[in-house]
Every structure is written in structure tokens, then in C-alpha cells.
Amino acid sequence: MNARLPLEGITVLDLSHLAAGPWCTMVLADLGADVIKIERPDTGDMSRQAGNIYAGDQSAVFLSLNRNKRSIALDLKQTKGKEIFFRLAETADVVVENLRPGKAAQLGVDRASLAERNPGLIYASISAFGTSGPYVDLAGNDPIVQALSGAMAITGEENGPPSRQGVSVPDFGAGMMAGYAILAALVGRQRDGQGAEINLNLLDVSVFALGPRAQEYLIDGEDQPRLGSAHPQFSPYQAFPCSDGRYVYIAVINDKFWRLLCSALEQPDLADDPRYARNVGRVEHRKELAGRLSSLMSRRPSQEWLETLQNAGVPCAPVNSLSEAMSDPQVLHNGLLATMHHPTLGEMRTVGLPMTFDGERPAIRNAPPLLGEHTREILDAAGVSDADARRLVDSGAAAMGLEPALASTHRPTSRHEGAS
Known part of the structure; x- marks a missing residue:
């Protein structure tokens, strides 16, 4: 400088x-x-x-x-x-x-x-x-x-x-x-x-x-479970395995992104299902929803899913290893x-x-x-x-x-x- x-x-x-x-x-x-x-x-x-x-x-x-x-x-x-x-x-x-x-x-x-x-x-x-x-x-x-x-x-x-x-x-x-x-x-x-x-x-x-996790406990007094890569307050919000053995993380933080995800997955029945229409329902039925999405995601390789989901505007990313993170095109572009x-x-x-x-x-x-x-x-x-x-x-x-x-x-x- x-x-x-x-x-x-x-x-x-x-x-x-x-x-x-x-x-x-x-x-x-x-x-x-x-x-x-x-x-x-x-x-x-x-x-x-x-x-x-x-x-x-x-x-x-x-x-x-x-x-x-x-x-x-x-x-x-x-x-x-x-x-x-x-x-x-x-x-x-x-x-x-x-x-x-x-x-x-x-x-x-x-x-x-x-x-x-x-x-x-x-x-x-x-x-x-x-x-x-x-x-x-x-x-x-x-x-x-x-x-x-x-x-x-x-x-x-x-x-x-x-x-x-x-x-x-x-x-x-x-x-x-x-x-x-x-x-x-x-x-x-x-x-x-x-x-x-x-x-x-x-x-x-x-x-x-702890941020929101602490505030949530101070409001409802309930301990939160371990959920792996998932999130206690949003769903689907976790890593899903693909056919090539790699994982893609999908972060649906609101109902708009949920509808975009369903469209990209070509699953109108999921979008119309009243159990999943709102985030509160998707969190309540997290396990069964994650099972259905895992079955879908496992049918194609990660790069195909990334292109499909990113083109649809769904927040998603590959779960990079350290070597992949250090050579990630955005990291390199940023000059970090x-x-x-x-x-x-x-x-x-x-x-x-x-x-x-x-x-x-x-x-x-x-x-x-x-x-x-x-x-x-x-x-x-x-x-x-x-x-x-x-x-x-x-x-x-x-x-x-x-x-x-x-x-x-x-x-x-x-x-x-x-x-x-």
C-alpha cells in the first residue's frame, strides 16, 4: 500500500x-x-x-x-x-x-x-x-x-x-x-x-x-441437540451427499428459497405439501424431509447439482476440503x-x-x-x-x-x- x-x-x-x-x-x-x-x-x-x-x-x-x-x-x-x-x-x-x-x-x-x-x-x-x-x-x-x-x-x-x-x-x-x-x-x-x-x-x-443459540435458551429454557451440519431453526439447512461422494450444503433460510429449491429439484409435490410450506413445519418434520432430499441429491454428482441449484438462485456450496478452499476461484480472485x-x-x-x-x-x-x-x-x-x-x-x-x-x-x- x-x-x-x-x-x-x-x-x-x-x-x-x-x-x-x-x-x-x-x-x-x-x-x-x-x-x-x-x-x-x-x-x-x-x-x-x-x-x-x-x-x-x-x-x-x-x-x-x-x-x-x-x-x-x-x-x-x-x-x-x-x-x-x-x-x-x-x-x-x-x-x-x-x-x-x-x-x-x-x-x-x-x-x-x-x-x-x-x-x-x-x-x-x-x-x-x-x-x-x-x-x-x-x-x-x-x-x-x-x-x-x-x-x-x-x-x-x-x-x-x-x-x-x-x-x-x-x-x-x-x-x-x-x-x-x-x-x-x-x-x-x-x-x-x-x-x-x-x-x-x-x-x-x-x-x-453462541449468539442466537444463547438467546433461544434464555427464552425457552431448552437445551439444543447436536444436529451435525443441520441448523436447529431452519430446514433444509445442511449438507447432502451426492452420487460422487461429495457433499453440497443447502441453506434454505426462508420460504422463498424453499420454493426455488423445489423448482430446481423438479419436485412440485414438495412445494405444495402443507407440512413443508413454512419453515416452522419444515423444522418440525426435519428428519423425513432430509431423508427425501438426501435420496434426490444422491442421484447426481455434486457439480451437476451445484450448477442447477446456483442457476436457480438457491444458496448452496460444495463442502470444500482445505486444499479446495485454498484454491477456490473466489478466494483466489479476492487475493486473500x-x-x-x-x-x-x-x-x-x-x-x-x-x-x-x-x-x-x-x-x-x-x-x-x-x-x-x-x-x-x-x-x-x-x-x-x-x-x-x-x-x-x-x-x-x-x-x-x-x-x-x-x-x-x-x-x-x-x-x-x-x-x-
């Missing part, structure tokens, strides 16, 4: 690890903020060694969450490391952390410790369950929150066991909500000059993300997939930011950093002399550029060795 990015000039100190916090700060970085990732000198962000899919010595998890950031390796348990963090915090706009509740205060990097140095600082904390209450001392992560929130109970096949959602909705939802809150606090600071302390947790976000240059892996494909500004999508300026890759330049910008920087490294309070050796030591066996 030739124009300035929206968050250029904003400095974010990123004390977060794994998913929710890094997802939040990556979007802020994509939007132009200077995100300085504060990592432990010995291991760095634990996502550097997460999972079993690697490009070279780089974890796919870390690569997906940390582009456009700079990394400084600091030991905040050491006084000298903490002093450097304080120096950075004096001029920063935002701090983001997702440490266990109480850990930031224990380290002396909580909002109360920083506000005296920088009253305008916006401090965002992300936790699993909150900063107090019966679960505050329990270990929590994304699937634990999916289970607690009710989301897992309504996910899975009918009469089957509960299922984990295929993507980490609590983590990424919390990261996005934190981003909303931070941007709102930045706007508020422009108005009154005051910083803010933001607290949110994965459990609250996940219950909030991008290329970044990694210092050790070279050119890599990745998924870009899903928004444009004045018709342009923010570019990926830098690949996810090596551990401590930017320690020296950040120290230099903070006014730390070469001699003092060397003393910091010698004492173990800071480290520079450790990633390749670290990865070869800690990396699990990978089933994917090359950059994609």
Missing part, C-alpha cells in the same frame, strides 16, 4: 503467547502498528515448538500468528531485563498479555506497575476464565472453554458424542474481541487522554459467540492468499488480512521473526549502548537471534519439512 496504514505510529508491546494474544497483536501489526514481541530468551513463545507441522525449523502455529512483528528476547525475571521492558513501556501505546492471572503482577509488569510511568498506556489482559472466581486457578485453553461454554455440546452428529469445533473459536474470538477493545480504547484516549485497562476471557467470549519472505525459509504462501482499505489489502511487510531477531535494533532505539547491550546478553537478561539452534534442539518430529 502506498497510503499510510491505519495504525502506523502505534507501538504495541506483546507479552502474549500461543494463540489468542498473538492473533490479536498480529492483526494490529498487519494494520501498521509496530508490535514488539517480548519473548523468553530460552524458549521464546511456546508456539515456536507447538504442533507437528513445520516448514524447515519453523512451527506452522507460530508462522500463522506472528507476522509483521519484531522479536526481542528479554528475561523479565531479571532486574536488568525488566528495566529494558520498563523503558520500552514508557513510550508504548499498548501492552497485550495473556499470562496466567496474577503472573503479570508477580513479574511487576501489570498495569498498576506501568501506569505510573505511562498514564496513557492501554493494557489488555486475556485469560481463560477471568481474573477472579471459582476457576481462576485452573488451567484453561481453547477446547476446555469450548466444553464449558456449551459450544461443544451442540457440535457433532445427532446421537453422537460432542465434538470439538474444527477451528479454535474461543482463542481467535478472544483475539478479535481484544482487538476491538484496544481500538476503542485508542479512540477514547484521543478524546480524553486517558489510558485504559482491558480484561476479557475466552469463556465470556465463547458464551457471547499472500506471499511473505522468511529469513531462513525464503518465499512462503500464507493467508493475508481479510480486509481492504481504499481497495488495497495491507501487505505482509515482514515474516514472523526469529527469536531475538530484533533485540539489538530495539535496544539501540531505546538508547542502550553496545557495551550495555553486551552486558545484558552476557548476564542472560537478553538474547539475540537464537532461533535456528533453539528449533533444532526443541523441535518435535515433523511430518512436513518444506516451506509451502
Whole structure:
């Protein structure tokens, strides 16, 4: 982009690890903020060694969450490391952390410790369950929150066991909500000059993300069953198998689309059947209707049905695999997939930011950093002399550029060795 990015000039100190916090700060970085990732000198962000899919010595998890950031390796348990963090915090706009509740205060990097140095600082904390209450001392992560929130109970096949959602909705939802809150606090600071302390947790976000499902329960007090790909409030609204073994998802959200579907299927008797004329009846008779439609859909291959239904104006889509989604013509047309240059892996494909500004999508300026890759330049910008920087490294309070050796030591066996 030739124009300035929206968050250029904003400095974010990123004390977060794994998913929710890094997802939040990556979007802020994509939007132009200077995100300085504060990592432990010995291991760095634990996502550097997460999972079993690697490009070279780089974890796919870390690569997906940390582009456009700079990394400084600091030991905040050491006084000298903490002093450097304080120096950075004096001029920063935002701090983001997702440490266990109480850990930031224990380290002396909580909002109360920083506000005296920088009253305008916006401090965002992300936790699993909150900063107090019966679960505050329990270990929590994304699937634990999916289970607690009710989301897992309504996910899975009918009469089957509960299922984990295929993507980490609590983590990424919390990261996005934190981003909303931070941007709102930045706007508020422009108005009154005051910083803010933001607290949110994965459990609250996940219950909030239930959306209509939560409101429906609060109205009628009834738990909702697992329905596989179907919807509790609309029918037909699910995936149907075709003769080629592929699935087509049909989403009939109102009676107009129902009539269009019946016409495309050449089934006037279904359109005229009083049991199915209105959505409430179709939901009541969901099983028998789904059986009839499944029988019809199984007679032809998916592509024939897609052409027929799409030409008729029926909302439908193939159930794409990941490989099909990444090569989907609309995804490619939108330009969502991008290329970044990694210092050790070279050119890599990745998924870009899903928004444009004045018709342009923010570019990926830098690949996810090596551990401590930017320690020296950040120290230099903070006014730390070469001699003092060397003393910091010698004492173990800071480290520079450790990633390749670290990865070869800690990396699990990978089933994917090359950059994609």
C-alpha cells in the first residue's frame, strides 16, 4: 500500500503467547502498528515448538500468528531485563498479555506497575476464565472453554458424542474481541487522554459467540441437540451427499428459497405439501424431509447439482476440503492468499488480512521473526549502548537471534519439512 496504514505510529508491546494474544497483536501489526514481541530468551513463545507441522525449523502455529512483528528476547525475571521492558513501556501505546492471572503482577509488569510511568498506556489482559472466581486457578485453553461454554455440546452428529469445533473459536474470538477493545480504547484516549485497562476471557467470549443459540435458551429454557451440519431453526439447512461422494450444503433460510429449491429439484409435490410450506413445519418434520432430499441429491454428482441449484438462485456450496478452499476461484480472485519472505525459509504462501482499505489489502511487510531477531535494533532505539547491550546478553537478561539452534534442539518430529 502506498497510503499510510491505519495504525502506523502505534507501538504495541506483546507479552502474549500461543494463540489468542498473538492473533490479536498480529492483526494490529498487519494494520501498521509496530508490535514488539517480548519473548523468553530460552524458549521464546511456546508456539515456536507447538504442533507437528513445520516448514524447515519453523512451527506452522507460530508462522500463522506472528507476522509483521519484531522479536526481542528479554528475561523479565531479571532486574536488568525488566528495566529494558520498563523503558520500552514508557513510550508504548499498548501492552497485550495473556499470562496466567496474577503472573503479570508477580513479574511487576501489570498495569498498576506501568501506569505510573505511562498514564496513557492501554493494557489488555486475556485469560481463560477471568481474573477472579471459582476457576481462576485452573488451567484453561481453547477446547476446555469450548466444553464449558456449551459450544461443544451442540457440535457433532445427532446421537453422537460432542465434538470439538474444527477451528479454535474461543482463542481467535478472544483475539478479535481484544482487538476491538484496544481500538476503542485508542479512540477514547484521543478524546480524553486517558489510558485504559482491558480484561476479557475466552469463556465470556465463547458464551457471547453462541449468539442466537444463547438467546433461544434464555427464552425457552431448552437445551439444543447436536444436529451435525443441520441448523436447529431452519430446514433444509445442511449438507447432502451426492452420487460422487461429495457433499453440497443447502441453506434454505426462508420460504422463498424453499420454493426455488423445489423448482430446481423438479419436485412440485414438495412445494405444495402443507407440512413443508413454512419453515416452522419444515423444522418440525426435519428428519423425513432430509431423508427425501438426501435420496434426490444422491442421484447426481455434486457439480451437476451445484450448477442447477446456483442457476436457480438457491444458496448452496460444495463442502470444500482445505486444499479446495485454498484454491477456490473466489478466494483466489479476492487475493486473500499472500506471499511473505522468511529469513531462513525464503518465499512462503500464507493467508493475508481479510480486509481492504481504499481497495488495497495491507501487505505482509515482514515474516514472523526469529527469536531475538530484533533485540539489538530495539535496544539501540531505546538508547542502550553496545557495551550495555553486551552486558545484558552476557548476564542472560537478553538474547539475540537464537532461533535456528533453539528449533533444532526443541523441535518435535515433523511430518512436513518444506516451506509451502
